[in-house]
Amino acid sequence: MKKSRFINKKLPLGAVVSLLLALALAPAALGCARSSSAEFPSFVYTSSTSLSAYKVAVANQDVLSSLPCYCGCGPSLEHKNLKECFIKADGSFDDHAATCDLCGKEAVDAARWLKEGKSVKQIRELIDAKYSVFGNPTDTPPVSHNIGEANALAFLLEMSAEQ
Amino acid sequence: MSLTKELGSEKTFDLLQVPWIASFLRSRWYPLAFEIPLLVIFSLILGFSVLGTTRGGRNFATVMTWTIWWPLLPILLILFGRAWCAICPIASTASHIQRAVGEPERMPGHLLRNYGVWFMSLSLLFLTWVERMWGITTSPRFTGAFLLLLLFGAITASLIYRRRAFCRYLCPIGALTGLYSMTAIVELRSKSKGTLCKGCQKECYRGDQRGEGCPMYEFPRTMDSNRNCNLCAQCIKVCPKNTLELRLRPPGGELWSLRTPYMGEAFLALLMVALVYLQSIDMTFAWSDFMKWILERTPITGYNLTLTLIFAVALVLMFGLYRLVVQASSAASMGESWQRNFASFGYAYLPLALAGHLGHNLSHLKSEGMRALRVAAEQLSGGLIPYPAINEPVSPSTSADPLALAIVLVGVAGSFYVAWRIGKKRGNDNGMASIIPHWIFLLLLSVLFIQMFTLPMNPRHAH
Structure with a gap:
């Protein structure tokens, strides 16, 4: 049989073992525990999108409570707004948005528009325009006043601190 | 008679x-009778992937490709060998174009013939990584891009080389179908x-x-x-x-009777074990617990970076441990080179990979298949065959799938048996001794697989 070019025949076993141990122990050796910005339950860590969306949701609860969700959770899960896809009325986390890509995308879009300086009313219009093709919205009352600017500032500060 | x-x-x-x-x-209708309807379905998939809704669970392209075809593929391979590749719409499109413009004279060269399987293995690894990072299976647009990329590759290869160079030496799905078809009946x-x-x-x-x-x-x-x-x-x-x-024939017989075991194929079999494990574990709740632990308790930041590191560590562990197992096994068989041992015994891990792949995907098919067909009918009919529940989210399952677990147990038994037959073929005491390190490694992998398949799994398309 031909000699493989991928694994050298003379590769010492010691090197293989050392490499394996180094890789396995690297995280532990590097480190001590570090605190996270929020204490999320495990289901939030299902995917990258889920983690980003929950971070955004926590930072923008007021804004998200003024936005409808178009994923279909209104009729089926009795959600009243986008915030309830992430955070229940009692303040605990809802696992729905961990596997629902639409809720995550809506929240991330909302945060981006907020960062761009748009008002909550404008964000709602943009959300309606972009996501209404996907289904029926939650029964979310129209935006009556311009909330969210304070949250936007807080969110911007937090994001710039993270970066 | x-x-x-x-x-x-x-x-x-x-x-x-x-x-x-x-x-x-022998008739001209084979494989044409299968090619024509599949070409129609493939065209629809491409059309919906580009023009349809961006929601994976509600798009004809994603549900037909990943919820229906992908789980059925291993079953087709076990029943009919690699026959899927004869009727594959991508390959048949390329072949028809090749016939229309005239078949080139050039044959695949040394590089493709000797390293094709390595290229296919690495592209399969790359695709799995891309899938975990950006979600090909949940995105109609990514699904369309992936299929178009395969189509482009197949057509290009058919214009450069005679016959089906893409299927044989380049297609990442072909790597998998070729390997799994070795277990066919x-x-x-x-x-x-x-x-x-x-x-x-x-x-x-x-x-x-x-x-x-x-x-x-x-x-x-x-x-x-x-x-x-x-x-x-x-x-x-x-x-x-x-x-x-x-x-x-009995399934899998050729795994221990091959005249020429190839190192590239053995590598691919081991790679499939690792990829099937990674693809399955990250749809369980254990994965999110693990990610939470890593992101909260180590200095590693960034979800995708962590995911990439996990991929790298898992593969290094898999192949590093296998290298040690091969070293022990070849030492026990007195005089056998490690390369020969690596290649021969690599096929013993194939039943475990296939069973894991099949179990995982059949679980999805069982829980999401009917919904996928209803979504497909609704999309194809333009709403004339309504599916009122299309807007309802699919709840994550709360218990393990006993069918998937049973399939994995069969795969475990198959792998142990194939390893035994490969060792037995050596026909002496040393041959039998060479099995033991592989059995120990298989035991470790089997425990990991069985433990994983006792966990509930998230749906592929939650919406």
């Missing part, structure tokens, strides 16, 4: 002795080990006025494996002496 023939010590059942099967395979082989072929003009390889030769560059007379036979039946059509037979 006796359908069972005595060939030396081997009893075989030749499906070509069944008149309707033989006449269908059918095989196309020459009768009496080719003794009846004396004096022939090698029509099965070269083709003649009645049809083309083997599109996969195989010479059926000497073929001892399913890995590169796509059961297109070209050789059956052109063989002047009818020396080919389509035998039924």
Whole structure:
């Protein structure tokens, strides 16, 4: 049989073992525990999108409570707004948005528009325009006043601190 | 008529002795009768992937590709060998274009012939990583881009090389279908080990006025494996002496009887074990617990970076441990090179990979298949066949799937058995001793797989 070019025949076993141990122990050796910005339950860590969306949701609860969700959770899960896809009325986390890509995308879009300086009313219009093709919205009352600017500032500060 | 023939010590059942099967395979309708409807479905998939909704669970393209076809593929491979590759719409489109513009003369060179399997393995690894990072299976647009990329590759290869160079040496799905087809219950082989072929003009390889030769560059007379036979039946059509037979056999028999085990294929079998494990574990709740632990308790930041590191560590562990196992096994078998041991025993891990793949995907098919078909019907009919529940989210399952677990247990038993047969073939005490390190490694992998399949799994398309 031909000699493989991928694994050298003379590769010492010691090197293989050392490499394996180094890789396995690297995280532990590097480190001590570090605190996270929020204490999320495990289901939030299902995917990258889920983690980003929950971070955004926590930072923008007021804004998200003024936005409808178009994923279909209104009729089926009795959600009243986008915030309830992430955070229940009692303040605990809802696992729905961990596997629902639409809720995550809506929240991330909302945060981006907020960062761009748009008002909550404008964000709602943009959300309606972009996501209404996907289904029926939650029964979310129209935006009556311009909330969210304070949250936007807080969110911007937090994001710039993270970066 | 006796359908069972005595060939030396081997009893075989030749499906070509069944008149309707033989006449269908020899007719011009095979594989055309399958190609046409699949080309129509493929065109629809491409159309919906580009123009349809961006929601994966509600798009014809994603549900048909990933919820219906992908789980059914391993079943097709076990039942019919690599026949999927004969009717694959991507390959048949490329072949039809090749015929229309004229087949080039050039044959694949040294690089493709010797390193094709490595390229296919690495592209499969890359695709799995991309899938975990950006979600090909949940995005209609990514699904369309992936299929178009394969189509572009197949057409380009068909314009450069004769026959199906893409299927044989480049297609990442072909890597998987070739490997899994080695466990199939059918095989196309020459009768009496080719003794009846004396004096022939090698029509099965070269083709003649009645049809083309083997599109996969195989010479059926000497073929001892399913890995590169796509059961297109070209050789059956052109063989002047009818020396080919389509035998039924116990699944997986060739894994321990191969004349030439290849290191690249052994590598791919091991890679599949790792990829199936990674793909399955990250749809369980254990994965999110693990990610939470890593992101909260280590200095590693960024979800995707962590995911990439986990991939890298898992693969290094898999192949590093296998290298140690091979070292121990080849030492026990006195004088066998580690490369030979690596290649021979690598096939023993294939039943475990296949069972994991099948179990995982059948679970998805069971829980999401009916919904996928309803979504497909609703999309195709433009809403005329309504599916009111289309807007309802799919709840994550709360218990493990017993069918998936049972399939994995069969795969575990299969892997242990194949390892035993590979060792036994050496025919001495040293041969048997060489099995033990592989059994220990298989035991470790089996525990990991069984433990994973006792966990509930998230749906592929939650919406």
